[in-house]
Amino acid sequence: MVSESAPAAPPPEPAGTPADPGAPSSEADIAAVFRHEYGRAVAVLTRVLGDIDAAEDAVQDAFTLAVRRWPSTGLPPSPAGWIITTARNRAIDRLRRESGRGEKQLKAALLQEALAPAAPTPEEHLVAELSKEGMVDDDRLRLIFTCCHPALALNVQVALTLRLLGGLTTAEISRAFLVPDATMAQRLVRAKAKIRDARIPYRVPRGAELPARLPPVLAVVYLIFNEGYSSSSGGPGLREDLCREAIRLGRVLAALMPDEPEVKGLLALMLLTESRRPARLAGGGAVLLSEQDRSLWDRGLGREGQELVRQCLRRNRPGPYQLQAAINAVHFDAPDAASTDWRQILRLYDQLLAASPGPVVALNRAVALAEVEGPEAALGLVEGLGLGNYYLFHAVRADFLRRLDRPAEAAAAYVEALDLAGNAADRRFLEARVRETGAKRAMPD
Amino acid sequence: MAQYLLSVYQPVGPAPAPEVLEPIMQDLEALNRDMKAAGVWVFAAGLHPTDTATVVRQQGTEVLITDGPFAEAKEHLGGFTVIDAPDLDAALGWAGRLARATTLPIEVRPVQH
Known part of the structure; x- marks a missing residue:
């Protein structure tokens, strides 16, 4: 063992x-x-x-x-x-x-x-x-706990961490949050003024303080990872550095807090997601998980993530990050898309939806449900989620419609997704889908 | 060291019954003693209800006096404590004890120096 x-x-x-x-x-x-x-x-x-x-x-x-x-x-x-x-x-x-x-x-x-x-x-x-050894890590940990202090609002915590630890520009952060640059700039100025004037301390909380102070830090690290993985800034597509930085912060947190299973879960989730990076893009466009060349997946990162998931399972104190990591571990287990254990994934999504209810989790669960019960049932589930401003909602809905052989509606949904997608790789994927479904629609009966 | 104003916000309405208020006042006294023993206590006061308030403001060259409070609200400032603390975490620790003693929300604000 x-x-x-x-x-x-x-x-x-x-x-x-x-x-x-x-x-x-x-x-x-x-x-x-x-x-x-x-x-x-x-x-x-x-x-x-x-x-x-x-x-x-x-x-x-x-x-x-x-x-x-x-x-x-x-x-x-x-x-x-x-x-x-x-x-x-x-x-x-x-x-x-x-x-x-x-x-x-x-x-x-x-x-x-x-x-x-x-x-x-x-x-x-x-x-x-x-x-x-550890000196700079300590400094960065201190800074992240300061940025993620509960006296600051969550959106401020994320923005500060991205700005101060991730080195993102205000423009990049405001794109990620869909707010005007000036609003974000003012938000950052106010946050730094509060840290200074209210004297939010620059230290890592210990002992009894830690459980309450940890969740915002994990949320922020995961948001940094996601910003790197599916960068909203149109430019060079994927921000590998941000993912590496998030994983690095995740490792430091996991080493510092070995008894916190959610810290391990977050690290496992990031490693398993990152392991698919080499297969995510082809010809500048995003490649769906089901169509990825799995021989390109980084086995080392994936196995490290899986081992962390196993450690979490033995702890049996599940939480949202561990469950998401477990879902990704099931994908990693499958040698090809057809052998994916979707029933297991659906069960994990059921648990995840119970642990952290929300429309985005429900949307992802619907994707698993479509594999188990078919796109008809899944389509009915996603319609009422109120995610009209989220490009993935339209992309998922379009995919269900495409599989249900309703090409006109599918094409319209892909166009809606395209209007909302910020990332060039996602846009290229969606443009290709619009062309395919559009062509099918244009064909005579 | 910095100073922090801990404001106690209480709902508008009649004061709690004596049997409720009595233990709260005892807890508050104990907290004030602890603050003094720790050397953080600067000043503390409880306020009479807002219907005792008067508002004074300049209007043109005159000073206008009206019946208060300044703003009608569901909650109002019921009392405050000023403490010395090295940083916000220390101030929040004391504010937490004040919230438990009063069973009311506490707003923590740094004092300009």
């Missing part, structure tokens, strides 16, 4: 990026460093400066400088170290400028001393600090 006390340890990650140091760096290199290092840098600087706004300003200053310098100098040996050191120096400059004298100047002096006491250079000191 596999020991349950051995948590999936996060693999060591280099602080740098895959790009060659010293080589001339392109905009894409710098963008990659930004995505990799923004959250890490903001987390470290927030601890150092004690203020998120100041940390963000400093990190943004550092990246602005990087954009000017790196194209000619190439990437420094440790881009993360460079960004953090530069951000710290910028923060000290800012504090000096803003303060004639008094508290801020004192703070600047203390900051300089605290950070570079005996180290030969501040950069070496910081690089050493970065490589200390």
Whole structure:
């Protein structure tokens, strides 16, 4: 039997990026460093400066400088170290400028001393600090618990985490939430002001506090994963980095809280979903689960997810993440779509619907029901769900109609889905379906 | 250290019967003692009902006095406590005890400094 006390340890990650140091760096290199290092840098600087706004300003200053310098100098040996050191120096400059004298100047002096006491250079000191095991993870955990503090509204928690830990732009976040950019920008400004003025602490809650503080963190990590998996930003389609970041945060949480089955469940769910990534796209379009080339699935990620699901089953304290992970584990078990155990999946969806009722779960359950009892019964179930603004509702409904040989209605539903889909890969898939069903509709009887 | 205003919101209506109010007042006294012992207590007060309130406002060059309260609402400020606390979590901990003692919702707001 596999020991349950051995948590999936996060693999060591280099602080740098895959790009060659010293080589001339392109905009894409710098963008990659930004995505990799923004959250890490903001987390470290927030601890150092004690203020998120100041940390963000400093990190943004550092990246602005990087954009000017790196194209000619190439990437420094440790881009993360460079960004953090530069951000710290910028923060000290800012504090000096803003303060004639008094508290801020004192703070600047203390900051300089605290950070570079005996180290030969501040950069070496910081690089050493970065490589200390757990140090940066702790900073990122602290930051995520601050972002997901219950004194902040859920939509604010998600937006803050995506902004501060995921490095998403305000525009990307506002697209994900379907709100105007200005609204999102104001929401973020207010949230950071509340953290500062109400003094929401920058620490990981322990002991009795933890059970209440954990669910929002898990919800936020899963939303980050989903943003990466089915990115709403039209651009480069899939944001693999976001998924990796969410999985990385999931591993850290699972290692930190080995007795919380929902943490394991969330990690398993993300791993099993991620394992299908290599088969999800073909020719720039999304590929349905039933039509994916399963030999492309990442067996390593999938098996790791399945093992976590087994550990959860032994615990027998099911929750929504564990149930969703179990559903994905059933898919992973099937060598091909035809051998999928849909009855088992439907049973798991029944449990999931009882544990966390909602129209989206009901929609997914209907997909399983269509496999067990046929699309007619499933179509009747989804009509009243009130999901008219959700593109997947129209796509699922279209699929049922297509299978019921009602091509005109199916084509109309695909068009509705297309109008609402933000992701280019999904749009391509839907466009193909519109063409197919449309062609069928156009054919004479 | 920061200061936080813990406001007690109570429904409009007659005061609870003495046998209900008595244990609440005892719990509140005990909480105030604990706050003082912990060095967090700054000030606390209970307020008379809103029908004792008067509103004063400037209108042009004059000051206008009217019968209160300022806004009619289903809940109103029934009392408040000001505490010193290192951060919001500490303040929320005390606010939780105040909510249990009063059985009423507490609004926690940081004081500008």
